[in-house]
Amino acid sequence: xxxxxxxxxxxxxxxxxxxxxxxxxxxxxxxxxxxxxxxxxxxxxxxxxxxxxxxxxxxxxxxxxxxxxxxxxxxxxxxxxxxxxxxxxxxxxxxxxxxxxxxxxxxxxxxxxxxxxxxxxxxxxxxxxxxxxxxxxxxxxxxxxxxxxxxxxxxxxxxxxxxxxxxxxxxxxxxxxxxxxxxxxxxxxxxxxxxxxxxxxxxxxxxxxxxxxxxxxxxxxxxxxxxxxxxxxxxxxxxxxxxxxxxxxxxxxxxxxxxxxxxxxxxxxxxxxxxxxxxxxxxxxxxxxxxxxxxxxxxxxxxxxxxxxxxxxxxxxxxxxxxxx
Amino acid sequence: xxxxxxxxxxxxxxxxxxxxxxxxxxxxxxxxxxxxxxxxxxxxxxxxxxxxxxxxxxxxxxxxxxxxxxxxxxxxxxxxxxxxxxxxxxxxxxxxxxxxxxxxxxxxxxxxxxxxxxxxxxxxxxxxxxxxxxxxxxxxxxxxxxxxxxxxxxxxxxxxxxxxxxxxxxxxxxxxxxxxx
Numbered sequence: 001x002x003x004x005x006x007x008x009x010x011x012x013x014x015x016x017x018x019x020x021x022x023x024x025x026x027x028x029x030x031x032x033x034x035x036x037x038x039x040x041x042x043x044x045x046x047x048x049x050x051x052x053x054x055x056x057x058x059x060x061x062x063x064x065x066x067x068x069x070x071x072x073x074x075x076x077x078x079x080x081x082x083x084x085x086x087x088x089x090x091x092x093x094x095x096x097x098x099x100x101x102x103x104x105x106x107x108x109x110x111x112x113x114x115x116x117x118x119x120x121x122x123x124x125x126x127x128x129x130x131x132x133x134x135x136x137x138x139x140x141x142x143x144x145x146x147x148x149x150x151x152x153x154x155x156x157x158x159x160x161x162x163x164x165x166x167x168x169x170x171x172x173x174x175x176x177x178x179x180x181x182x183x184x185x186x187x188x189x190x191x192x193x194x195x196x197x198x199x200x201x202x203x204x205x206x207x208x209x210x211x212x213x214x215x216x217x218x219x220x221x222x223x224x225x226x227x228x229x230x231x232x233x234x235x236x237x238x239x240x241x242x243x244x245x246x247x248x249x250x251x252x253x254x255x256x257x258x259x260x261x262x263x264x265x266x267x268x269x270x271x272x273x274x275x276x277x278x279x280x281x282x283x284x285x286x287x288x289x290x291x292x293x294x295x296x297x298x299x300x301x302x303x304x305x306x307x308x309x310x311x312x313x314x315x316x317x318x319x320x321x322x323x324x325x
Numbered sequence: 326x327x328x329x330x331x332x333x334x335x336x337x338x339x340x341x342x343x344x345x346x347x348x349x350x351x352x353x354x355x356x357x358x359x360x361x362x363x364x365x366x367x368x369x370x371x372x373x374x375x376x377x378x379x380x381x382x383x384x385x386x387x388x389x390x391x392x393x394x395x396x397x398x399x400x401x402x403x404x405x406x407x408x409x410x411x412x413x414x415x416x417x418x419x420x421x422x423x424x425x426x427x428x429x430x431x432x433x434x435x436x437x438x439x440x441x442x443x444x445x446x447x448x449x450x451x452x453x454x455x456x457x458x459x460x461x462x463x464x465x466x467x468x469x470x471x472x473x474x475x476x477x478x479x480x481x482x483x484x485x486x487x488x489x490x491x492x493x494x495x496x497x498x499x500x501x502x503x504x505x506x
Contacts, residue, residue: 002363003355009349009369013376017346020380021339090452097453101477128452 075145082138089131096120115187116222122180129173136165151225152239159229163166167223171216178212185209199268214254221246238312245305250297259291341388346376349393357400360463362440367407375399408444446496454489461486 030291105119106112140148143158154163185205225242228234234242266288272278353375358368375396389395434440447455460466468486472479 001357003368005350005354005372006365006369011373013350013373014343015347016373017376017380018339020377021342021384024384093452096458098476101475101481105477105481108392124453288396 039230052173071145076143078147079138082134082141086131086138089127089134092126093127093131096124100124108120114311118180118183122176125176126173129169129307133166133169136162136169150224152229152243153236156230161226164223164226164230167219167226171219171223174212174219175214178209178216181205181208181212199265203265206261207258210254210257214250217250217253218247221250236304238309241305241309242311245302245309247303248298248305252295255291255295255298259288259295262291327432345388345392349396351401352393353396356397356463357404360401360404360434360444361438362434362437362443364437364440367404367437371400371403371407374403405443405448409448410443442497443493446493449496450489454485454492457482457485458489458493 023117099146100117100120100123103112107114107117137148140157140160143160148162150163150166152163185202185208188197188201188205192199192202222243225234225239225246228242229239262284266284268280269278269284273280350372353369354372357375358365361367361371378399379392379396383389383392419501434443447458450458457471460471461468466474466481468482471477472482473483477485
């Protein structure tokens, strides 16, 4: 297979490099300090103004050119930053990959536990998702020239819904975390049943599962709302209210679970006190009261949001901004 | 590992530039052409663009410590961007084996469409798998070198290469159709 450059191509490119080097040497503009550049612009603008209507048009033209140049500079800066972040995330992926490889080797020779391998794997996947996210950010800047936005009302960029793409990625990440905490919960529960672990550890693992589960539901609802917005089914403020409602609902579920677990722990503690195996713990009672109070607050928050949403539906939803950029 | 991007001496004269250009052109072009399935037009465009970017970047900041590595990194990104935007065509399963080299456990795209398909598949693998396949097949790094780089045994590297090829085959499978289809 021939992978040699065509001599004509090689010559042409060499000629182009020579020409470009000479051109830039001959016609390079001396660098002026910024204040001199500003003075020059001001002098030109004054000259244009003094030349009447034509001068005004020239000044406007110049301003438009300056704005374009500023937008281009901003785009370049954003891309530069995004590129650096992407490279850093690629390095992290590499490091996490090596770490995983080492741990897998240790695991094969019986030195590392299943849990250590699982945790290294989660870290590695997390690093890959982070890299993908950085890549999406860079692609958004390339397509739109502005800072990437996670706002649910952010417009589509060049026909792409970067907000939804990032949410999908985030959901995938939390799903992986959920799988890991479920696994941990199963392990801890098994140990507890065998008399080798504490009920406290089981409760903590249950709480971790509840938290990850709630997080997935919040993200999934945000994604639903975003997609509905993109299809034109919901608009403006309603998008934000629906997202808030989703978040409050998930938090309420998690908080209810937290309150139930705190109550269960308090009941166990009371039994031990009655049996003379432990001293009363007022801190536990306070935790139950606080958890139940938080549940009530979230219920009120949800009622208010539901009222606001139904009132809005009655009056007709306000128009949102355009969906495309 | 040395950072190919770190800058060293400032370029001084046109002959310095031309010497560097002549030293790097052939390996850079071969690097691009191998990845592009010998698509001459694409290989020339990417080589050209990489060198124009080098002119722009190095004129102010000086030559990088490893100019060829810098050029290859730029070329690699240009190719990735190019292939990311192209959806590959379906390919006859028998032709795929020959053109991409899956059956021979080699990954050397022999045609532009095989290159497009291969890059599409690589972009959908986990990053470490894709990087491993690229280092082995495109950069010509041997198992021993990769084992040293990754801190693994040679056997582990061989295993990973095998699994990565299988994963790649899975990603590409929807684009293969029977020879008579």
